Amino acid sequence: MKYIFYVLAFLLYGCAEDYELNEGFSVPTDLSGPASIKIDLQSSENILLTWNGSADDGGILLYNVLFDAIDGDFSKPIYSAESDLGGSRQLTLTPVILNKIARASGLKTGETGKVKWTVEASRGGVVKRSQASAEIQVTRPDEEIPEQLYLQGTATENKGEAPIPFRKVSDGIFVIYTQLNDGNIYFTDAENNGVNYTVDASGKLTEGEEPYAVQKEENVVRFTLNFNTKSIKKEIISRVRMIWGANYEVITEMPYVGNGIFKHENVYVQCFDPNDPTIQMPPGISWFEERYYFIATIDGNDWCWGRGDGISAEQPTDNESLSFYELHEFAWSQWDHLWKISHSIHKKHCTVTIQTNENNMMIHSFSDIK
Incomplete structure (x- = not known):
């Protein structure tokens, strides 16, 4: 048994000592694609x-x-990739990767232009680049829609320290509620190393690295970006309040506190109770009345932020889903799109919050009830 072991050891280590790496190789001269x-x-x-x-x-x-x-x-290539399996004489590219390469070369969406490629071969630390190169004429797609979007720039609420996410309303449509300072902004599809978008001279969305200048706004700004039409819409939100549906009485103003949030603490909520003689009932109302919604003043006009499922107003259950509290925007109609406030809040103080980007929804909530 020992004899067999020594023979195997001699064969393995003896051969290893005699082996010398041949670093000679030829670089590619024929590129095909x-x-x-x-x-x-x-x-x-x-x-x-x-x-x-x-x-x-x-x-x-x-x-x-x-x-x-x-x-x-090729001294500073715009993209590089190992060949298939590292040592195969071929590279497989997806359309997404080729589009990324075309974008890095300076081609905008819908444009046609050329990129070129070459190959480096290496062995034992020796790297040789082919003197040959090949060209590909590329046409980028007209409609390229990001899956997510962020606001960046020196004029943002956090002065560009971190990207601020948009809410995705539907494919290609994104919304954000924010405040602006003097400076510049741009849009990007990833928190790091994303594709950047800006606004061109005609007011259209376009890929680009150059931010565009904006001025400070005292009120909240709502940006709606539509990549299906390459359009951007800016609206001013000057006031948001929570009101009773029965008589339009303001329950509370909803000041903007930053990060896409409208919030008011220590709000006293008192529904209309016909059995309480201290409460003045609205004209024509003789029942316990607790229906409410929100009114937002947008570009000088009032709009209802209310319930969007078409169901008559009802109280929330103990374990209601977030979608029950989702806000949708409608023309103001007194008895449409209302909720019933939970009786657990009646004659109590609470914090009322509107979060414009929560789980890809715009929702409201009640907390700190006391």
């Missing part, structure tokens, strides 16, 4: 790039593919 591509981000069909090249001893080489703008020299 599509000459023209119209990018379809919904397509599952990938793009294949291939090349030649080999090591002198027939061993494995590692390959890295470099991409650059058409006038670049």
Whole structure:
């Protein structure tokens, strides 16, 4: 048994000592790929790039593919990727990645232009770049819609210290409630290293790294960005209040406190109770009345922020979902889109809050009841 062990050890270690890495290899000279591509981000069909090249001893080489703008020299490539499995003489690109490369080259949505690519081969720490390169004419899609969106810039509430998220209303439509300082803003689709968007001279949304200037607003600003139409809408929210549906009496004003939140603490809530002689009942009301909604003044006009499911006003259950408290915007009609306030709040103080971006909804809540 020991004899077999010594023979195996001799074969393994003896061979290892005699082996010398052959660092000789040829770089790719023949690059092959599509000459023209119209990018379809919904397509599952990938793009294949291939090349030649080999090591002198027939061993494995590692390959890295470099991409650059058409006038670049690959010294600072706009994108790079290892070949498939690292040592395969091919690279598979998805339409999403190719679109990213085209964007990095300076192409805007809907534009057609060229990018170029080449290959680096390496072995044993020796790296050689091919002198050959190939071009791909790329057409970016007209409609490119982000999945998420953030507000950035020196004019934001936090002066650009962190991205502020928008609420996604539907595919391509995003809303944010915020305040602005003097400075600049832009929009981005990721918290870090995202695609940036700005507004061009015609007022349209466009990809771009250059922020645009804004002035300080004393009131709350609502931005609605629609990437389906490339449009941006700015509205001024000058007042928000919670009111009784029965007589329009203001229950509380809702001041803006930052971070997309309207909030008022220590609000006294007293419903209309016909059995309480100290309460003045609204004309024509002879029952316990607790229906309410919110009114927002937007660009000088009053709009109802109320219930959106079309169900008659009702009280919340003990374990009501957030969607019960979701706010929707309507033209003001006295007896539509109301809730009934919980009787547990009647004749008590509480904190009333409107959170404009909670679990991708705009909701209101009652807390600190005492």
